Amino acid sequence: MQDLFSAASDDDDLGADDGVVAPRRGRERQPLAVRMRPRSVEEIVGQLHLLKDGSPLRVLSGDQAGPTGPSSVILWGPPGTGKTTIAHVIARAGGRRFVELSAITAGVKDVRKVMDDALTHRDLHGTTTVLFLDEIHRFNKAQQDALLPGVENRWVVLVAATTENPSFSVVSPLLSRSLLLTLRPLTDEDITGLLRRAVEDPRGLDGTVTVDDDALAHLVRLAGGDARRGLTALEAAAGVAFAEAVETRPADDATVAVSLGHAEQALDRASVRYDRAGDGHYDVASALIKSIRGSDVDAALHYLARMVEAGEDPRFIARRLVISASEDVGMADPTALQTAVAAAQAVQLIGMPEGRIVLAEAVVHLATAPKSNAAYLGIDAAIADIRAGRGQSVPPHLRDAHYPGAKQHGHGKGYVYSHDAPHGVAAQQYAPDDLVGREYYRPTDRGVERDITARVDRLRQILRGRKP
Numbered sequence: 001m002q003d004l005f006s007a008a009s010d011d012d013d014l015g016a017d018d019g020v021v022a023p024r025r026g027r028e029r030q031p032l033a034v035r036m037r038p039r040s041v042e043e044i045v046g047q048l049h050l051l052k053d054g055s056p057l058r059v060l061s062g063d064q065a066g067p068t069g070p071s072s073v074i075l076w077g078p079p080g081t082g083k084t085t086i087a088h089v090i091a092r093a094g095g096r097r098f099v100e101l102s103a104i105t106a107g108v109k110d111v112r113k114v115m116d117d118a119l120t121h122r123d124l125h126g127t128t129t130v131l132f133l134d135e136i137h138r139f140n141k142a143q144q145d146a147l148l149p150g151v152e153n154r155w156v157v158l159v160a161a162t163t164e165n166p167s168f169s170v171v172s173p174l175l176s177r178s179l180l181l182t183l184r185p186l187t188d189e190d191i192t193g194l195l196r197r198a199v200e201d202p203r204g205l206d207g208t209v210t211v212d213d214d215a216l217a218h219l220v221r222l223a224g225g226d227a228r229r230g231l232t233a234l235e236a237a238a239g240v241a242f243a244e245a246v247e248t249r250p251a252d253d254a255t256v257a258v259s260l261g262h263a264e265q266a267l268d269r270a271s272v273r274y275d276r277a278g279d280g281h282y283d284v285a286s287a288l289i290k291s292i293r294g295s296d297v298d299a300a301l302h303y304l305a306r307m308v309e310a311g312e313d314p315r316f317i318a319r320r321l322v323i324s325a326s327e328d329v330g331m332a333d334p335t336a337l338q339t340a341v342a343a344a345q346a347v348q349l350i351g352m353p354e355g356r357i358v359l360a361e362a363v364v365h366l367a368t369a370p371k372s373n374a375a376y377l378g379i380d381a382a383i384a385d386i387r388a389g390r391g392q393s394v395p396p397h398l399r400d401a402h403y404p405g406a407k408q409h410g411h412g413k414g415y416v417y418s419h420d421a422p423h424g425v426a427a428q429q430y431a432p433d434d435l436v437g438r439e440y441y442r443p444t445d446r447g448v449e450r451d452i453t454a455r456v457d458r459l460r461q462i463l464r465g466r467k468p
Helices: 058-061 085-090 110-123 141-145 150-151 172-176 188-200 215-222 227-248 259-266 279-293 296-309 315-330 333-349 355-368 373-388 449-463
Strands: 002-004 073-076 096-102 128-134 155-162 179-182 210-211 257-260
Touching: 058 073, 058 085, 058 179, 073 085, 085 096, 085 128, 085 155, 085 449, 110 128, 110 141, 110 150, 110 155, 150 155, 150 172, 155 279, 188 210, 188 215, 188 227, 210 215, 210 227, 210 279, 215 227, 215 259, 215 296, 227 257, 227 259, 257 373, 279 296, 279 355, 296 355, 315 333, 315 373, 315 449, 333 355
Parallel strands: 073 155, 073 179, 096 128, 128 155, 210 257
Antiparallel strands: 002 096
16 A cells, blocks of 8 residues: 655655656666656646546646535546546645555455544544545455445545446446546547657656657557557667667767667557457457448458457457348348358367458458348347237147147148249248238348349248239
């Protein structure tokens, strides 16, 4: 557990360091991402939707006065978007005491101790305790319930961070007692501005380096919307540049240029933003299926690549493709289902990484195929009738007539064997009496269904005793 007092001074580990030195001076210091952590609302990168005048975040941070005391908040957003930063900014308001817990290591006993200490500091010193709880989604129900008294009675101002959807990962009583603030992924412009500031800021690299445009663009791309990752990448690239500069023995006060080559040496691959157990898992899978449905083969391949690179289970991907082949392509191209099923079997047979080729073939087939959801709509319409109580008894002539005594009940009487009828189609009633004439399958005019439409129309006319 970490207990920090924001009012102590500007050189504590909330981000300020008046003694920060440039990399060339060789002293040990905090990581660049820590040194560049914002100390005020104005320094927060992105999240403009949360920083408007009168917003809860400005009131919580002490930047503006509010009608009531500070409320607890749950910060929900992807990694590197500023959840921890916002907690530290809130803690910096006057009269605040900052305590940090991680749901990975803390338990109910730790939570109760924080509550007891918070009461003591409030009563003896008039100090408000800000409890920052990282990864609250890892707390079980009992652990989250232990937070309720302190939040409800405002013994503490809870600032909880999570990358999971709070609607599914946070208990309802705690949700109802807290403000939910949703953080958005940082844009490339946000990351670019942050890196430029880190190069010049005395807390950062203090102007000891310059970064050319190509290198900066590469670092921004590597960051993938994650501020922490961007700053870490910048620091690594600067380290490569300084190491190279030492060999050439520049003057002590020389500025070191960070090139694209330095950035590529530091980090040669972008990290994929994807959480296999959280929203990212479902969001990317949804985007893949919707891109296939929308016939955008390039976008579909992009999302497939993202899932593959993130280590998604290829069997999960294959199952989604089988569903898409039936739901979205359907009878417009009946071979799409064959391809999807074959891909699912092949992936299990050969595994990865070669399985990516099989999955790509299935994605390309499905995305470029004509689309029809007629079969999907047809079965749902039939199910809706069943649930509504429609569909009377099976017509007597269609009932099983093979057991002794069946004929005396009229089973099978009048049934016409289809193979004996012209065209192999007999004009007789098949549906229950109350569903005669009900049409569930309505083929589209796309792909194979163009031909099926005409055939279905002819079949229905014959079945109803009309001349096709």
